Amino acid sequence: MAKKGNRILIRLRNKETGAFYTTSKNRINSKEKLKLKKFDPKLKKHIVFDEDKVK
Numbered sequence: 221m222a223k224k225g226n227r228i229l230i231r232l233r234n235k236e237t238g239a240f241y242t243t244s245k246n247r248i249n250s251k252e253k254l255k256l257k258k259f260d261p262k263l264k265k266h267i268v269f270d271e272d273k274v275k
Contacts, residue, residue: 232269
């Protein structure tokens with residue numbers, strides 16, 4: 221069997237509006253939770269999105 225890759229699928233979610241982006245990250249190099257400043261279309265401005273699990 222092939223080895224599972226190092227990249228995992230994550231969801232970046234805004235806690236206020238529930239808007240989210242999906243992306244992947246390297247599970248070996250990035251141990252801490254990811255926080256990125258992205259555009260929220262509901263608020264129409266850039267805010268911080270936190271990492272959340274993909275269901």
